[in-house]
Amino acid sequence: MRYLPDKPVAWFVLLVLLPGQSLLAAAGPEDPLGSFMWAEMHARLLRGEPVVFDDRVRVLMPAEAEDSMNVPVLVDATALADVERILVFAELNPIHKVLEMRPHRAAARIGFRLKVQQATPVRAAVLARDGTWHVGGSIVDAAGGGCTAPSIGSANPDWASRLGEVAARTWPREDGVRLRMRVMHPMDTGLVAGIPAFYIEELELRDAAGELATELWLYEPVAENPVLTLDLPGSGRFTVSGRDNNGNPVLAEVLGGEAGGGAR
Amino acid sequence: MNGFRCLPLVLVLLMLSVDAFAVKRDYGLVPQQVAPGTYVLLGFNEHFNFRNGGNIVNTGFIVTDAGVVVIDTGPSRLYGEQMREAIAKVTDQPVVKVFNTHLHPDHFLGNQAFEDLPEAALAGTIEGIRQNGEMFNESLYRLCGPWEAGTRVVVPGLVVTPGVEEVGGHRLRLIGYDGHTDADLAILDETTGVLFAGDLVFHGRAPTTPHADIGRWLASLDALAGLSFSVLVPGHGAVSTNDDPIRQTRDYLVWLRDGLKRGAEQGSDMAELLSPREPPASIRRLAVFAAEYQRSVAHLFPAFERAAIERGRVVQELD
Numbered sequence: 001m002r003y004l005p006d007k008p009v010a011w012f013v014l015l016v017l018l019p020g021q022s023l024l025a026a027a028g029p030e031d032p033l034g035s036f037m038w039a040e041m042h043a044r045l046l047r048g049e050p051v052v053f054d055d056r057v058r059v060l061m062p063a064e065a066e067d068s069m070n071v072p073v074l075v076d077a078t079a080l081a082d083v084e085r086i087l088v089f090a091e092l093n094p095i096h097k098v099l100e101m102r103p104h105r106a107a108a109r110i111g112f113r114l115k116v117q118q119a120t121p122v123r124a125a126v127l128a129r130d131g132t133w134h135v136g137g138s139i140v141d142a143a144g145g146g147c148t149a150p151s152i153g154s155a156n157p158d159w160a161s162r163l164g165e166v167a168a169r170t171w172p173r174e175d176g177v178r179l180r181m182r183v184m185h186p187m188d189t190g191l192v193a194g195i196p197a198f199y200i201e202e203l204e205l206r207d208a209a210g211e212l213a214t215e216l217w218l219y220e221p222v223a224e225n226p227v228l229t230l231d232l233p234g235s236g237r238f239t240v241s242g243r244d245n246n247g248n249p250v251l252a253e254v255l256g257g258e259a260g261g262g263a264r
Numbered sequence: 265m266n267g268f269r270c271l272p273l274v275l276v277l278l279m280l281s282v283d284a285f286a287v288k289r290d291y292g293l294v295p296q297q298v299a300p301g302t303y304v305l306l307g308f309n310e311h312f313n314f315r316n317g318g319n320i321v322n323t324g325f326i327v328t329d330a331g332v333v334v335i336d337t338g339p340s341r342l343y344g345e346q347m348r349e350a351i352a353k354v355t356d357q358p359v360v361k362v363f364n365t366h367l368h369p370d371h372f373l374g375n376q377a378f379e380d381l382p383e384a385a386l387a388g389t390i391e392g393i394r395q396n397g398e399m400f401n402e403s404l405y406r407l408c409g410p411w412e413a414g415t416r417v418v419v420p421g422l423v424v425t426p427g428v429e430e431v432g433g434h435r436l437r438l439i440g441y442d443g444h445t446d447a448d449l450a451i452l453d454e455t456t457g458v459l460f461a462g463d464l465v466f467h468g469r470a471p472t473t474p475h476a477d478i479g480r481w482l483a484s485l486d487a488l489a490g491l492s493f494s495v496l497v498p499g500h501g502a503v504s505t506n507d508d509p510i511r512q513t514r515d516y517l518v519w520l521r522d523g524l525k526r527g528a529e530q531g532s533d534m535a536e537l538l539s540p541r542e543p544p545a546s547i548r549r550l551a552v553f554a555a556e557y558q559r560s561v562a563h564l565f566p567a568f569e570r571a572a573i574e575r576g577r578v579v580q581e582l583d
Binding site: 060061062063064066067070072073074111113143161162163164165166167168169170171178180181182227229251252253254255256257258259260 | 403406474530531533534535536538555558559561562563566569570572573574575576577578579580581582
């Protein structure tokens, strides 16, 4: 009996608070990825709002990260109707939030690359009009270190001259265009001594008529020189605009198609 | 106090049981003769893991009248030591020289066991090991665990000059190629007709591409196919008496390159290419194909993607 508590307050902790912890964790459905961080993510990033784990939210990733600074990810929630928001997070990264998207008129699908610090689940929480977060995800194994390595660009003395430079091309798709776009930016996480956080925060795309096509918010874990894949309505002419966390603008006109191939 | 009388006994039992758990790690290296005086130690067609301890590679040695020439030293200090023991069981001749075919860790991390001898590699390989050796060593420790204990990077000190080198009656043609890495050494023993192709050639296993230049690799394969050999020792996979492994490696690389380039030109996202589109059966059945293919997407797709996206039409004013 030496190790059982003899004070009432200790019994209170043991019998009331500890089981309470597991009650809290059990408040939502069981995490199919079995991550001990899930309850924390649910509480902090999704404010404890109603969630369902939903196979219709696909997170396509390699099982192992060959390059921890560039893990390809495709989030696809097009099987859900009326997607309002997509929030992507990597819960074992030192910085959890990766990216947010309000699709508006774009398909609820986005491709990008991610820096990972270690093996981690990568989740997409998709808020549909039913007010429920539909969550999908998968796990990537990794040697890690992607978030605490300096960007390659920051070692290059003339990186600043290409800051915010946009390369983009469109391909015709059944109901609109596929846009692939690269924005030159170091996307430094701030986790490397002497290199402050420096990353693109906001991007939006408007079509030729000036109408909002989609809105994106990026966070530090998006890989350097972000390469984004989006499926948009229209014929391929867009304005890309946004800014980084230092206020540097990103602004470009995407004319669509391929140089020499004419506008499509 | 009664319980303490048993303490010494408990301690002894504990030590015995700890000893019983101390695994004797044995790569089980058995040299297989492929030509007079010429032996190959065949690795598993697998990925690095805690069971194979990194023994996924082919190493070899040639017994000459002037001593033994070693070609690649395996993935760890332990492998190098056990390789040297295996050689001593085959011949009384001492090892006199070591060649590393290229900079990948499964081919040189056993150098430590031959540190007392001249160890040679192409200049590009030496530079690559100097720059990346420690990173490779850490990486293999993560993948193979205790098999890598005590392994230290030993950079080869002797630069290989391509040409013919005669050792104890064997005419060794040392040829500098590239494509699998920046510097790939092939050794053709003109006396026996054995060609040690290093990782320019894979056989029955999907090739690896972390430092590959596919165009140059294909050119090197063409040059290899033009050599006159009777036995071909690939870097990974079974030994062959014809050039099938060269063709197999070429077919894979062409398929890989064309598929990734097509994907980039059609606007595919990198993640959309992680599952290959309809690989031919001859490629699908290669060992570790699915995992190796995914790694190659990470290595090779970004360059094709860059070329594709940069041809898009954008108007922008930069400060």
